[in-house]
Amino acid sequence: MHGKDTMGLTESMKLILTSAIKDWTKFAVERERLTLAANELTVITRKVVHDCILFLKTNNIDVQCESPDEMKILGVSVHIDPVIDAVFPIVKASVVLKCAGSTRAILVNSNMTVSAGGNVVTFDELKKGIPAAFATNAADFVRDSFLYVAHTGGKEE
Numbered sequence: 001m002h003g004k005d006t007m008g009l010t011e012s013m014k015l016i017l018t019s020a021i022k023d024w025t026k027f028a029v030e031r032e033r034l035t036l037a038a039n040e041l042t043v044i045t046r047k048v049v050h051d052c053i054l055f056l057k058t059n060n061i062d063v064q065c066e067s068p069d070e071m072k073i074l075g076v077s078v079h080i081d082p083v084i085d086a087v088f089p090i091v092k093a094s095v096v097l098k099c100a101g102s103t104r105a106i107l108v109n110s111n112m113t114v115s116a117g118g119n120v121v122t123f124d125e126l127k128k129g130i131p132a133a134f135a136t137n138a139a140d141f142v143r144d145s146f147l148y149v150a151h152t153g154g155k156e157e
Contacts, residue, residue, distance in 0.1 A: 023089060030110065031086045034093035037108045037123065038082035041095050043068075044126055045106060046080045048135060049097065052142040053078070061146070073142070074149045076100050099145035100152065104137065 009017075046068035053065040053073065064072040071078040078099045085092040093108040107115040113122050117140070119133035126134065 027086075027089050027091065030091045031084065034091050034108055034110070035082070035084050037112060038084060038093040038095055040123070041106060041108060041114060041126070042080055042082045044130070045095050045097065045138065046071075048130055048138040049078065049080060049142060052139050056142070056146065073099055073146050076145075076149045078145065097141050099141075100149050102141060102145040102148045104141045106137075 050065055050068040050071060053063050053071050056063050056073070057065060062074050064070065064075075076099055078097070080095060080097050083094050083096050083105075085094075091110075095106045095108070097104040097106070104117075109115060109120070113120050114126065114134075116134050117137035119131070119137070121131050121134055125131055
């Protein structure tokens with residue numbers, strides 16, 4: 001016995017294992033990077049949706065919107081959450097918006113762009129100011145949620 005954890009490994013064995021470790025490390029870094037991006041996008045999206053719901057409130061619609069983390073339309077909770085689908089070797093990240101039967105997904109692309117309703121924007125653009133297409137997509141979601149809840153009484157499908 002050599003007394004080492006790597007007793008008897010040949011160079012070719014080490015190369016094979018090192019390759020697997022590199023692939024895993026690349027996956028783990030990508031998972032972390034996209035998780036951070038999805039979390040950041042969630043905060044931005046909640047703020048834009050919150051602004052839309054505040055507008056409904058100023059028009060005497062029954063909404064609760066004390067903060068971007070606690071929003072309801074006609075008593076039905078609005079959920080805006082990051083979703084990380086990480087199954088080696090692929091990582092997919094998105095932000096899912098749900099209120100009763102109304103659902104939207106905003107994709108976080110690996111090149112650090114965001115796809116919302118077919119429109120692609122960069123994170124830099126989102127940080128500088130919300131692009132019109134992104135804001136329109138949020139308003140569409142709030143409108144659809146409001147109309148869905150108004151039509152169904154908030155029953156989830």
